[in-house]
Amino acid sequence: MASEETAKPRRADAQRNYDKLLAAAREIFREHGAQASLDDIAKRAGVGPGTLYRHFPTRDDLIDAVMREWSEDVDSDSDEVIAAGLDAQETLRTWFGKFVENIGVYRGAAAKVMSAMDDESSPIYRKCQVLVGANDKVLTHLAGRGELRDGVDSREVMRLVSGIATVADQSHLSVDESTPMLDIVIQGILRDPSAP
Amino acid sequence: MASEETAKPRRADAQRNYDKLLAAAREIFREHGAQASLDDIAKRAGVGPGTLYRHFPTRDDLIDAVMREWSEDVDSDSDEVIAAGLDAQETLRTWFGKFVENIGVYRGAAAKVMSAMDDESSPIYRKCQVLVGANDKVLTHLAGRGELRDGVDSREVMRLVSGIATVADQSHLSVDESTPMLDIVIQGILRDPSAP
């Protein structure tokens, strides 16, 4: 298997360390959440703390790298959901459900995404744009079929759903336990079936 | 003016320190949020760090004390809103708006409330119950007039609104900027005007 990132050219040992750090970060973030000790990550990767800082100057840079493949998964989910041809309500349930589930893999990630959405200076900002774009695709698809209420802004919906993901994360709710909240949002953005 | 808390009897100097700590915490939490340095609070209060820990064994105990009057304000807001005799939509807008505004006074407080709501072991849990109760009063009032959709659970609504407050807090949104999200939730829980 090739190295994790195909990005810029690095010395072989640097690339190896980069990969080990990323793998260690994934493990430790999964175990202890996105606030885990960076020192532990360096230890698990078997490198000095300085090496971690060389590759990832801030915690968010490390989180950003960990999120890369993950945000691509979310994006492809949005295409699948649209292609599935479900009705509007089921489309949103599936899409929001997958979103909350995916973002919940790393504890603390939902809060990071939530606050990075409106912060261009955050290293995670661009990754958030992928998520915002994916959500916009789904909502635009439904809007094109006249299924949404007037004035629904996909950005606000994204904020709401990432807020729900954060609630689910911090209150240790399962995906099932977050559906009542998601259903309220869905009712709030879908046009009434009784309308002309 | 009397001392801040009428609770248990304390030695005069202890009570003075308690009050100074609480005043300092309010100031510093307001300036730097609920994650501010506890050492700074002790310094501002002019006491040793050990004294802070004697009165408030954990950060959450301190937050809890700071929140006391504040949660009472929220509770009385709910009564005022009910008494105001507004229509359902305006009732919810006013109530949710006040809630988000109040909880936003201390940065980081919204996230604390959010996660303490489902955690009985949290020192803030009881304070959260006051908020949950206040919200339940407002929703029960509307439900009694048949204005809510069937199956709306006030607990889920509370989770959602505290999630919105957290989004607003962490993304530095003004109260105005959080109304679009609140409106979606309001649409989601109000019965359709067109229903029989």
Added chain:
DNA sequence: ACCTGAACACCGTTCAAGT
């Protein structure tokens, strides 16, 4: 009973020395 502040522990961050 309560206060103080030195002391400890933990962890993030830097940087001089080394390859």
Added chain:
DNA sequence: ACCTGAACACCGTTCAAGT
């Protein structure tokens, strides 16, 4: 160009000594 790890800084927490 990159790595190492000692060193520093900051802050939460404890506790022996004092009143």
